[in-house]
Amino acid sequence: xxxxxxxxxxxxxxxxxxxxxxxxxxxxxxxxxxxxxxxxxxxxxxxxxxxxxxxxxxxxxxxxxxxxxxxxxxxxxxxxxxxxxxxxxxxxxxxxxxxxxxxxxxxxxxxxxxxxxxxxxxxxxx
Amino acid sequence: xxxxxxxxxxxxxxxxxxxxxxxxxxxxxxxxxxxxxxxxxxxxxxxxxxxxxxxxxxxxxxxxxxxxxxxxxxxxxxxxxxxxxxxxxxxxxxxxxxxxxxxxxxxxxxxxxxxxxxxxxxxxxxx
Numbered sequence: 660x661x662x663x664x665x666x667x668x669x670x671x672x673x674x675x676x677x678x679x680x681x682x683x684x685x686x687x688x689x690x691x692x693x694x695x696x697x698x699x700x701x702x703x704x705x706x707x708x709x710x711x712x713x714x715x716x717x718x719x720x721x722x723x724x725x726x727x728x729x730x731x732x733x734x735x736x737x738x739x740x741x742x743x744x745x746x747x748x749x750x751x752x753x754x755x756x757x758x759x760x761x762x763x764x765x766x767x768x769x770x771x772x773x774x775x776x777x778x779x780x781x782x783x784x785x
Numbered sequence: 786x787x788x789x790x791x792x793x794x795x796x797x798x799x800x801x802x803x804x805x806x807x808x809x810x811x812x813x814x815x816x817x818x819x820x821x822x823x824x825x826x827x828x829x830x831x832x833x834x835x836x837x838x839x840x841x842x843x844x845x846x847x848x849x850x851x852x853x854x855x856x857x858x859x860x861x862x863x864x865x866x867x868x869x870x871x872x873x874x875x876x877x878x879x880x881x882x883x884x885x886x887x888x889x890x891x892x893x894x895x896x897x898x899x900x901x902x903x904x905x906x907x908x909x910x911x912x
């Protein structure tokens with residue numbers, strides 16, 4: 660087989676998607692970060708009564724605010740990466756895929772921002 | 786294609802998926818479920834940030850039967866995706882590819898997800 664790739668493209672190793680293993684790597688790093696965070700949020704929320712005063716009082720603790728914002732950012736980053744792979748695999752029409760990808764990315768960005776702002780608003784007691 | 790009757794493989798309607806393949810597609814499905822679930826959770830958080838009154842208006846829904854089904858479904862999806870994700874991370878660093886091990890870790894991931902779901906539910910019930 661003749662290799663039609665240039666020596667430069669081979670040494671860069673970025674392939675046709677132009678970003679090499681970066682997507683894969685980001686997905687793994689975000690999942691590693693989420694291992695402690697998911698266990699923490701799952702059991703903390705379960706142990707908490709769901710009334711407004713308890714919930715906001717809990718969020719207002721500085722370390723909870725920090726951990727929650729971290730969790731929200733990492734979660735929606737991870738979700739964006741995962742949804743992207745699923746959309747790329749199952750939506751074959753190029754134009755439709757591009758539109759759905761843009762909407763999915765926008766939704767993740769928007770939801771992550773709403774989440775972070777909500778935590779900050781509660782934390783600063785507005 | 787001239788030979789349209791030629792069998793293709795794997796024929797998903799006939800071929801019985803092994804547990805690992807079943808978990809693989811479940812990983813994607815739970816991923817999508819979690820993304821939509823997070824949409825609802827962020828909405829609840831935004832309502833809580835808005836005002837105590839607005840939150841108290843939606844609070845009964847959390848304790849209702851459909852609220853409980855949503856929470857239980859979300860938590861189980863979360864832990865299944867979590868445990869199978871850890872399984873993927875082990876594969877990524879090169880461990881656990883032997884067929885017997887793959888089968889054992891698949892069952893282990895499902896069992897751990899059930900245990901974590903029950904544990905969370907028990908903690909929630911005690912609190």
